[in-house]
Amino acid sequence: MGRCCKCNGRLLCMCLLPCMMTGHLVIYIMVSIFVTISHFPPKITIHYIAPGISTNSAALAPHPVSPFWSLRLEDSAIWNQLQHAWDRQYNPILRGNTSGMMSKSKARLSTEIEDECLSNCMSRKCTVPRVHDEDNLPEQIREFIGSMHCREYPLLINQPNLCRNNFRIESPMLFMAIKSQVGNFENRQAIRETWGHSGLVKGESSKKWGLVRTVFLLGRQDSSTGPHPDLQNLLDLENQKYGDILQWDFRDTFFNLTLKDLLLWRWLQQYCPTPFFIFKGDDDVFVRTDALLDYLHKVREEHVLWRAYTNETDLNLFVGDLISNAMPNREPSAKYYIPESFYKGAYPPYTGGGGVVYSGSLALRLTEVSERVRLFPIDDVYLGMCLHRLGITPSHHPGFLTFDLSFTDKDNPCAYKSVLLVHRRSPKEMLLLWKQLQNLHSQC
Numbered sequence: 001m002g003r004c005c006k007c008n009g010r011l012l013c014m015c016l017l018p019c020m021m022t023g024h025l026v027i028y029i030m031v032s033i034f035v036t037i038s039h040f041p042p043k044i045t046i047h048y049i050a051p052g053i054s055t056n057s058a059a060l061a062p063h064p065v066s067p068f069w070s071l072r073l074e075d076s077a078i079w080n081q082l083q084h085a086w087d088r089q090y091n092p093i094l095r096g097n098t099s100g101m102m103s104k105s106k107a108r109l110s111t112e113i114e115d116e117c118l119s120n121c122m123s124r125k126c127t128v129p130r131v132h133d134e135d136n137l138p139e140q141i142r143e144f145i146g147s148m149h150c151r152e153y154p155l156l157i158n159q160p161n162l163c164r165n166n167f168r169i170e171s172p173m174l175f176m177a178i179k180s181q182v183g184n185f186e187n188r189q190a191i192r193e194t195w196g197h198s199g200l201v202k203g204e205s206s207k208k209w210g211l212v213r214t215v216f217l218l219g220r221q222d223s224s225t226g227p228h229p230d231l232q233n234l235l236d237l238e239n240q241k242y243g244d245i246l247q248w249d250f251r252d253t254f255f256n257l258t259l260k261d262l263l264l265w266r267w268l269q270q271y272c273p274t275p276f277f278i279f280k281g282d283d284d285v286f287v288r289t290d291a292l293l294d295y296l297h298k299v300r301e302e303h304v305l306w307r308a309y310t311n312e313t314d315l316n317l318f319v320g321d322l323i324s325n326a327m328p329n330r331e332p333s334a335k336y337y338i339p340e341s342f343y344k345g346a347y348p349p350y351t352g353g354g355g356v357v358y359s360g361s362l363a364l365r366l367t368e369v370s371e372r373v374r375l376f377p378i379d380d381v382y383l384g385m386c387l388h389r390l391g392i393t394p395s396h397h398p399g400f401l402t403f404d405l406s407f408t409d410k411d412n413p414c415a416y417k418s419v420l421l422v423h424r425r426s427p428k429e430m431l432l433l434w435k436q437l438q439n440l441h442s443q444c
Contacts, residue, residue, distance in 0.1 A: 074345070076341060077340060078145060078343075080343065083373070083374045086373075134341075137341070140253065140377075141338075141377070143253070144375075145342070148377075153259070154249045155247070155248055155267075157235075157239050157245050157246060157247040158246065159245070162272060163271060163275070169273070171274040171275060172210075172212060172275045173211050173277065174212045174278075175268070175275035176196055176198075176215070176278075176279045177278060178214065178280075178281055179257060179281070179283065180218055181219075181252050182218055182220075182221040185234070187284060188238075191430065192242065194286075194430050194433075194434035195288065196214045201289055202293075204288070204294050204440070204441070206297055208293070208294075208297050212293075213272070213275070215246055216283070218245060219249075219252030220250060220251055221252060222252050222253050246263075246267060254335070255377035257379040261383065265363055265367040268367075269367060274360060275360040276296070276360055277360060279292070280355065281355030281421070282355065284423065284424045284426070285423045286429070286434075287355065288419060288421070291399075303315045315359040315361055316361075317357070317359040318356065318357075318394040319351070319357050319395045320355065320395075320396075320400045321353045322396035323349070324349045327346055343376070349384055349387075349394060350381050350383060350394065351384070351396075351400075353400065353402020353423050354424065355400065355423070365390060369389045373385050373386050373389060400421045401422045402423045403423070404423060404424070413436045414443065416433075416437055
């Protein structure tokens with residue numbers, strides 16, 4: 001009887017042991033989870049994206065870990081201060097919350113500045129908040145600050161029928177807008193004779209044709225950068241022959257390149273509202289237009305297929321050589337110098353260099369959102385700012401070689417097989433390269 005009880009006790013212990021061990025393990029896991037939650041709660045950092053048009057109805061748009069757009073007011077940086085005022089002016093929630101963030105006088109700052117600037121824009125007498133070291137700033141920065149509120153400039157040379165055929169509006173497959181200057185005739189002529197030919201262009205491998213329309217974007221010749229001969233009469237003759245020049249009445253300087261984007265978007269709205277794709281580039285790049293058309297035909301076909309399964313009708317394509325995590329250049333002697341007294345913070349992702357491609361539907365949205373983004377002196381960065389407001393990140397394409405090929409490949413035609421754009425090329429190099437790249441597939 002005793003031996004039987006002893007056996008039953010052992011059996012009971014062996015049965016209970018796994019249960020006890022499992023119980024202890026469950027308790028240990030629960031305690032561990034409780035301690036972890038208590039001491040290390042999950043940190044979900046939500047960065048506010050500036051108010052404006054978004055790609056969806058969500059309150060937040062895609063954003064980097066370190067946000068470019070910030071609600072914090074930077075009193076000592078003029079661009080941040082002016083943009084801060086606009087963010088509140090266009091956002092009804094933020095507009096009512098000025099306590100602790102913005103004094104009433106600062107809240108009225110934007111309206112007062114806009115009223116004065118609208119009346120004095122063309123006379124360059126716009127008043128902006130004082131910069132503490134304004135007298136020590138480079139002249140081009142001071143000039144930009146004095147006219148950064150001006151967005152309306154009359155057209156000196158227009159092409160109202162560029163996208164019309166027998167009074168019907170055409171829809172070019174590719175609208176090529178090239179930033180040039182009055183004196184760069186050789187560049188424009190080399191582009192006309194090579195990759196910028198306007199008309200029907202056949203793709204490289206797909207053999208599909210696409211209508212291309214090319215236009216050159218110019219401002220007024222800037223006499224302040226040095227003695228220049230008066231070339232306006234020659235420009236008028238050039239325009240009479242080719243009919244591909246748009247010229248506005250603003251000084252054509254490096255820091256005014258942003259104006260060419262704004263004024264182009266408005267011109268497209270009025271005169272050429274339905275291009276499928278837009279190329280924006282400089283007049284010292286070389287573009288393999290036939291290969292670019294192949295790429296865009298493929299993008300368009302994929303979008304049509306995708307549209308069949310979704311409700312999205314707009315194609316938000318913006319592609320080029322992507323630059324991320326960039327900071328302003330603080331070296332006073334640099335071409336891209338941006339002082340802290342003008343702008344503080346990082347740059348948003350943007351496509352740099354000589355050229356980008358974006359969809360025509362996106363151009364219309366950029367026109368609208370640009371009305372809520374203060375002008376910035378570097379045009380590539382400004383485009384990145386506008387895209388950021390739309391919640392769109394530009395795409396990188398390895399075929400956009402804005403820093404050129406390697407020295408050993410530069411003169412090898414077969415090295416260009418996967419290239420869509422290369423920067424930089426002189427007019428002579430464009431003509432030579434164009435001849436070398438004919439029938440590239442058969443050569444390589």
